[in-house]
Amino acid sequence: MRYLYVITILALFLSLAKDRRKTLRAVKIAFKRFANILPAFLIMLIFVSVVLFLVPDRLISAYLGSSNKFVGVGLGLFFGSITLMPGFIVFPLCSILLKKGVPYMVLSAFTTTLMMVGVLTYPIEKEYFGTKVTIIRNLVSFLIAVIVALATGIFFGELF
Amino acid sequence: MSRNKMVKIAGIVAYFFFILFSFMTGFDPGKQIAQNFIDFSLDMFKILPCAFLLIGLFEVWVKKETVEKHFGQESGIKGYIWALLLASTTVGGLYVAFPVAYSLYNKGAKLSIIFTYISSSAVCRIPMTIFEASFLGIKFSVIRLWVSLPLVIMSSIILGNYLTKKGYKLMEGNS
Numbered sequence: 001m002r003y004l005y006v007i008t009i010l011a012l013f014l015s016l017a018k019d020r021r022k023t024l025r026a027v028k029i030a031f032k033r034f035a036n037i038l039p040a041f042l043i044m045l046i047f048v049s050v051v052l053f054l055v056p057d058r059l060i061s062a063y064l065g066s067s068n069k070f071v072g073v074g075l076g077l078f079f080g081s082i083t084l085m086p087g088f089i090v091f092p093l094c095s096i097l098l099k100k101g102v103p104y105m106v107l108s109a110f111t112t113t114l115m116m117v118g119v120l121t122y123p124i125e126k127e128y129f130g131t132k133v134t135i136i137r138n139l140v141s142f143l144i145a146v147i148v149a150l151a152t153g154i155f156f157g158e159l160f
Numbered sequence: 161m162s163r164n165k166m167v168k169i170a171g172i173v174a175y176f177f178f179i180l181f182s183f184m185t186g187f188d189p190g191k192q193i194a195q196n197f198i199d200f201s202l203d204m205f206k207i208l209p210c211a212f213l214l215i216g217l218f219e220v221w222v223k224k225e226t227v228e229k230h231f232g233q234e235s236g237i238k239g240y241i242w243a244l245l246l247a248s249t250t251v252g253g254l255y256v257a258f259p260v261a262y263s264l265y266n267k268g269a270k271l272s273i274i275f276t277y278i279s280s281s282a283v284c285r286i287p288m289t290i291f292e293a294s295f296l297g298i299k300f301s302v303i304r305l306w307v308s309l310p311l312v313i314m315s316s317i318i319l320g321n322y323l324t325k326k327g328y329k330l331m332e333g334n335s
Contacts, residue, residue, distance in 0.1 A: 030216030
């Protein structure tokens with residue numbers, strides 16, 4: 001995260017040194033783009049805050065940990081698709097579940113959909129890509145996550 | 161004002177009234193929802209200003225021809241490799257990848273590369289992958305990357321070519 005700030009500040013200074021007018025235009029573009037997409041972000045944040053309340057971490061780990069592996073994969077796919085979690089929460093959580101005996105393929109189903117399928121980022125994606133393409137892209141991502149989970153099951157010897 | 165927009169505004173207003181009401185009456189679920197809202201907003205607003213400033217700088221300094229050459233119609237396999245490299249250094253997640261993708265598209269990147277960039281920025285961000293491997297093992301991460309990335313590229317090519325043929329355009333406010 002710190003790198004991001006360093007890079008941004010360096011880039012801004014470099015740009016300022018080279019051409020003030022262009023830099024000003026860049027900042028203007030940044031503001032305009034940000035302002036345009038802000039309402040969509042607001043809607044997404046509202047969805048996130050409600051969904052995280054309805055589906056908290058403990059609930060997810062309880063469900064993923066207490067079922068047979070195929071139901072587990074299904075639940076992993078479901079929870080991963082509808083929630084949003086930063087990596088520093090997800091992976092420690094998964095490692096605890098792993099120690100409790102949850103199969104790798106269940107964790108793979110959960111983490112891969114978490115990364116790739118964005119039900120909660122839908123308001124933002126839709127602003128750029130339109131409803132139809134957003135739905136197609138997310139469905140394709142979901143299918144890829146299913147394949148990844150199955151492949152994980154095969155490679156870890158959990159399927160056969 | 162369209163009906164859709166009015167529904168959105170009404171929803172947002174209702175949400176904040178609900179939060180306000182929860183704090184006044186000490187309704188715990190409402191307070192927790194507010195806490196979630198604040199936590200996630202802070203997380204995102206740590207990243208977004210930088211992301212958009214970099215997008216602005218990209219817009220004024222990078223020439224259209226450069227993007228076209230590396231990410232455009234004639235870019236070939238190299239274009240996908242560039243997309244993967246750019247994705248692996250993207251911070252945040254999908255919500256940062258969308259505006260970046262939009263900028264790339266405006267500068268002449270082709271759709272199949274745009275989709276590759278978005279989906280791979282979901283799965284192969286470097287800090288996240290290192291973190292994942294340290295908790296779940298390298299084997300787990302390697303399987304995920306080796307299975308998902310080829311599928312991401314293939315599906316992006318199919319989707320990109322199909323939409324290009326249909327004359328699809330990316331724009332702000334597409335909905």
